[in-house]
Amino acid sequence: MTKWMNELGPDGDIIISSRIRLARNLEEFPFPIALTKGKSKEVHELISDTILKGNSSLKNECKFIELNEISSLERQVLVEKHIISPYLAANYEKSAALLNQDESISIMINEEDHIRIQCLLPGFQLENAFDIADKVDDVLEEGVKYAFDEKLGYLTSCPTNIGTGIRASVMIHLPALSMVGYMNRILQAANQIGLAVRGLYGEGTEFIGNVFQISNQLTLGRSEKEIIQNLKDVTKQIIQKERDARSTILSNNKIQLEDKIYRSFGILCNARILTTQECMKLLSDVRLGMDLGILKDVSTENVNEIMVLIQPSYLQKQANKSLSSNERDIRRATMVREKLKY
Amino acid sequence: MICEKCNKRPATVHLTKILNDTKTELHLCEQCAKQTEQVTFENSFSINNFLTGILDSIQDSPIKVDYIQATKCDHCGMTYGKFKQIGRLGCSKCYHAFYEKLNTLIKRIQGNESHIGKIPKRAGGSLRIKNQITELKIKLNDAIRKEAFEDAAYLRDQIKELQNQIKREA
Ligand SMILES: [Zn+2]
Ligand SMILES: [Zn+2]
Numbered sequence: 227m228t229k230w231m232n233e234l235g236p237d238g239d240i241i242i243s244s245r246i247r248l249a250r251n252l253e254e255f256p257f258p259i260a261l262t263k264g265k266s267k268e269v270h271e272l273i274s275d276t277i278l279k280g281n282s283s284l285k286n287e288c289k290f291i292e293l294n295e296i297s298s299l300e301r302q303v304l305v306e307k308h309i310i311s312p313y314l315a316a317n318y319e320k321s322a323a324l325l326n327q328d329e330s331i332s333i334m335i336n337e338e339d340h341i342r343i344q345c346l347l348p349g350f351q352l353e354n355a356f357d358i359a360d361k362v363d364d365v366l367e368e369g370v371k372y373a374f375d376e377k378l379g380y381l382t383s384c385p386t387n388i389g390t391g392i393r394a395s396v397m398i399h400l401p402a403l404s405m406v407g408y409m410n411r412i413l414q415a416a417n418q419i420g421l422a423v424r425g426l427y428g429e430g431t432e433f434i435g436n437v438f439q440i441s442n443q444l445t446l447g448r449s450e451k452e453i454i455q456n457l458k459d460v461t462k463q464i465i466q467k468e469r470d471a472r473s474t475i476l477s478n479n480k481i482q483l484e485d486k487i488y489r490s491f492g493i494l495c496n497a498r499i500l501t502t503q504e505c506m507k508l509l510s511d512v513r514l515g516m517d518l519g520i521l522k523d524v525s526t527e528n529v530n531e532i533m534v535l536i537q538p539s540y541l542q543k544q545a546n547k548s549l550s551s552n553e554r555d556i557r558r559a560t561m562v563r564e565k566l567k568y
Numbered sequence: 569m570i571c572e573k574c575n576k577r578p579a580t581v582h583l584t585k586i587l588n589d590t591k592t593e594l595h596l597c598e599q600c601a602k603q604t605e606q607v608t609f610e611n612s613f614s615i616n617n618f619l620t621g622i623l624d625s626i627q628d629s630p631i632k633v634d635y636i637q638a639t640k641c642d643h644c645g646m647t648y649g650k651f652k653q654i655g656r657l658g659c660s661k662c663y664h665a666f667y668e669k670l671n672t673l674i675k676r677i678q679g680n681e682s683h684i685g686k687i688p689k690r691a692g693g694s695l696r697i698k699n700q701i702t703e704l705k706i707k708l709n710d711a712i713r714k715e716a717f718e719d720a721a722y723l724r725d726q727i728k729e730l731q732n733q734i735k736r737e738a
Contacts, residue, residue, distance in 0.1 A: 251660060256644045260658040338656065360686075372688045373660035376695055378674070379683025381660040385674050390685040447680020 228307055229328035231531045235349015239517035240465050242397040242437065242530055243308070243348055246355040246454075248363055249382045249391035250341040251373040257383040258320060258336040266320035266336050273335050276369025277324055284365055287326040288333075293318035299548075302539030305427075308346060308397075312427070313337055331362060338383050339391075341366065348530075350461065352394055352454050360450075379446065389446030394457050397426075398464065401436040401514045402471035409433075412464060420444050421460060426506075426533075435506030435533065440464070472518060487515035495566050499552075500559040505536050509562075524566060532565050571597035580639065641665035694734045701730050 230243040251257060255269055274290045293301055293314065301315040309329050314321045314337045324333040334342040343366070345359040373381040379389035387393070403409055413423050424439045440461060442453045475483050490511035494500075500508075513529040515521035534540060536558045542549050545557060569579040577597035640647045646658030648666050657663065663670060675681050687695060704727050711720040 256659040446678040449685040
């Protein structure tokens with residue numbers, strides 16, 4: 227079970243998940259790009275021993291995975307669930323991960339930095355996610371010595387992460403703002419105040435299903451608390467704008483909105499072939515329908531989960547074989563029909 | 569910039585020399601800098617052993633190396649050119665090796681140059697001691713200026729003790 231996919235968090239009608247990621251490096255090793263395979267194993271051991279042989283509760287909760295010991299499909303499923311980064315999967319020869327049972331904590335080893343602590347929680351709870359990541363950081367520090375500079379803070383392989391090494395982000399569903407054509411303005415405004423807006427799977431991915439990831443870009447010269455507060459304040463405003471847009475559409479174009487939502491629901495419940503693109507678009511309408519109480523018999527958690535289950539690698543893992551794009555579209559439609567039948 | 573001594577290799581070491589109250593700047597290549605440094609360093613010892621001992625413990629010999637603009641990190645072999653291509657540094661020491669250039673870059677991308685926020689417990693421990701040392705060094709400077717050599721010697725010992733403490737903890 228993956229916590230963020232199966233539970234509805236605070237403001238869960240709009241915020242799918244909140245994530246904190248801390249970048250850390252070990253003082254005595256070169257950064258991962260300059261690590262030999264042998265040395266990268268030493269890093270794995272040092273970090274896994276700290277967690278698995280330490281005396282925190284993480285010891286019993288976490289399992290250690292060498293990424294070259296699982297199949298490429300399994301790696302991609304972890305990426306689709308947002309549990310590990312695409313870069314960690316691509317760098318599988320040298321990388322590893324420690325995951326807890328509900329996959330809310332993931333310690334990525336030899337990503338761009340030696341350590342990327344991630345805490346991913348459902349809904350809008352950045353502070354809780356930070357508290358957890360911060361504690362994991364303290365546990366790790368008992369066993370390893372971090373690369374830290376008094377002036378520059380935590381030293382990272384890329385200077386864009388230096389200082390606090392923190393990346394705070396929210397995954398947010400904004401169908402109404404997209405419908406009223408307000409998204410471009412949000413994107414511009416966010417950029418101006420140092421926030422980045424990306425698609426569902428991070429940098430370079432398209433905005434599908436009206437799902438956006440908003441995160442801080444700057445990491446140096448402001449505290450973790452300030453960075454989180456800033457993202458939180460902006461996100462609150464966006465949530466408010468989305469709620470306003472929803473009620474405007476609901477009061478001015480109720481029947482048209484209902485029509486759109488029921489049509490989308492109808493296609494999802496009956497289609498035999500679905501591309502990811504179409505499916506995500508329809509799921510966005512259905513999620514909105516549930517959040518507005520128009521569709522009653524399906525739950526929002528359900529849609530969060532389906533959004534991952536329909537991804538290419540997940541479908542192939544379910545089928546236990548690699549599938550052509552056409553085969554995937556057929557299986558995707560089947561998967562959605564079954565899931566919406568509950 | 570070409571080395572002022574051999575006039576052949578590019579100058580990568582930039583020195584400020586303070587001798588007899590006159591300040592001269594020197595721009596040298598690495599090879600020439602090594603030679604020059606040794607010569608001048610030895611000269612500085614001929615002043616007064618006691619005072620030099622203190623000056624030495626403060627931080628510097630009369631030579632102050634402003635910055636060394638390395639083109640390569642000795643620790644991991646990363647060059648600044650390669651960093652510009654791939655956007656990733658090779659190790660934490662790269663931040664020292666490319667300090668000059670990185671500092672400008674960091675300021676430009678981050679809009680800030682100093683860390684605020686979490687300090688790790690381990691590095692934090694020595695950070696606190698380092699701050700203490702800095703304070704004592706200021707007092708030491710004061711004592712030397714007032715020619716209060718007894719106080720200076722006492723402060724110098726305290727600094728040494730703290731420096732040893734950092735070494736022991738490392
Ligand atoms: Zn020269
Ligand atoms: Zn280096």
